[in-house]
Amino acid sequence: MSDVRSRYDARVAAGDIEHDTIQADLADRLDRLADQLADKRLATKSSSLGWLFARKAPPTPKGLYIWGGVGRGKTMLVDLFFGAVPVRRKRRTHFADFMGDVHERVHEMRKRLKAGEVKGDDPIRPVANIIAEETRLLCLDEFHVDDIADAMVLGRLFTALFERGLVLVATSNTEPSELYRNGLNRQLFLPFLELLQQNVEVYHLDAPTDYRVLEREEANVWFAPADDQARKALDHAWCNLTGTRRGTPTEIRAKGRVLHVPEAAAGAARFSFRDLCEKPLSSGDYLRIARRFHTVFLDDIPVLPPEKRNEARRFVLLIDTLYDEATRLLASAEAPPPELHPEGQIAPEFQRTSSRLIEMGTSAYLERAHERRHSKNTSSVVDHIPDASLERGAYSG
Structure with a gap:
């Protein structure tokens, strides 16, 4: 039984x-x-x-x-x-x-x-x-x-x-x-x-409630709009998390492919949206990133109109992979998650991405991510994201 x-x-x-x-x-x-x-x-x-x-x-x-x-x-x-x-x-x-x-x-x-x-x-x-x-x-x-x-x-x-x-x-x-x-x-x-x-x-499963949205204790990990203030907040968080102002460029090599990482330090990596979603990357590339780094910083996520379908699809794959691998995400964006891709062929699927982004900004998710990463014996896992480094508010629905 x-x-x-x-x-x-x-x-x-x-x-x-x-x-x-x-x-x-x-x-x-x-x-x-x-x-x-x-x-x-x-x-x-x-x-x-x-x-x-x-x-x-x-x-x-x-x-x-x-x-x-x-x-x-x-x-x-x-x-x-x-x-x-x-x-x-x-x-x-x-x-x-x-x-x-x-x-x-x-x-x-x-x-x-x-x-x-x-x-x-x-x-x-x-x-x-x-x-x-x-x-x-x-x-x-x-x-x-x-x-x-x-x-x-x-x-x-x-x-x-x-x-x-x-x-x-x-x-x-x-x-x-x-x-x-x-x-x-x-x-x-x-x-x-x-x-x-x-x-x-x-x-x-016609449950009436999106339970992710009910988790209201949030950490400051999503910064909108993606202006100078947002970049300073991410810079400050990166410095506190890694102990350095700038990471070192590195490469991930697998099966003949070379994936360039603009900045890496102390188990964290930093990319722009263009690096990860405007280039022809695959779910396998995103999986290698998620398994290599415990935290990903992502700068300058734009609002994605219908004609940016390929970029939106890659963003969906990226977030799904980070979520499944319990990778923490800090990001700056032009808008809150629900407003990033309101129209287009994959807009219904993007609703799940929006929900996951909201959950990934909760303290509960960050705690689960911490526990899961340690259970996998991942090296260089930072115990917490210092609240003092993230003074600008996250998306709160």
Whole structure:
């Protein structure tokens, strides 16, 4: 018997979260899925009891596609589920990171096919087979499709994954029928939507409250507008945090790529918006930054009109990665988070980014970030951001 609900109730009892009836119902549903996965594993594993169940092995259970507004608790509940479910071959990752990994593997497989190292002409199915061998339960956070490269791969990839018995649990701000809406050649994407609906139960987490916005004890980490006063405040914070007025330019090298860091010191890095979001960086680049540095300073975030879609998309990926890796962010911007990208193709997705930025400015988030970074034994973690260095107010909603 799994214990997602008991873990949820324990957090409520400890005062970490407020009880929510819809969240509690989802916790019960996740418990049922965890139990189904446990039964499936018992029926198929090679053990002294395995033969007793082999003749009536249960079918692969349907996964879950959990969608709803930002800050409703989707990620929290799936985290509880992932920790409780008795599956050894399981993977929990952000959708963008997963797709980045898939594209990289497909690229390598194409090279092997071309060199004659592997037979066949389809690079996607062998990649899917490898993933299926590694993973029986795949939990994807922030499932969204706005890239044609992702859209064209998903159907063939998940056809093979589901055939191999993979179970998908995904969170999203978008109901399945709205994925890749108005995307290029969307008709080619529609078979994937049918496949998804056949293999997951769609659960609408319609909780009424954005719980991130309720966290009102804020640290001063967001400075708007991005004027001289904001730059002085960030300069002052940087000096207090690192012990130096200017960091040292450095480079992060990985897989043949070189990522330039304008300033780095004492586990912190400083970039401009142009450095990180106006250049063709990927989620993998952002992940390397988040894992290398415990704190990121970001100067001069502009308001992003609809025609700045690529920059807005990269900013979304950046914030998602920093958030997932518990990296602290200090930034200056032309406007508060909700006003950075009010219109455009990815404006609905940007609502999640805005909510996360608000949460990343709370003392509670900074404390969690501190705890998580220390739990990973990250070196050079500064214990706190001195309040005296951040005299200008953060965004407060």
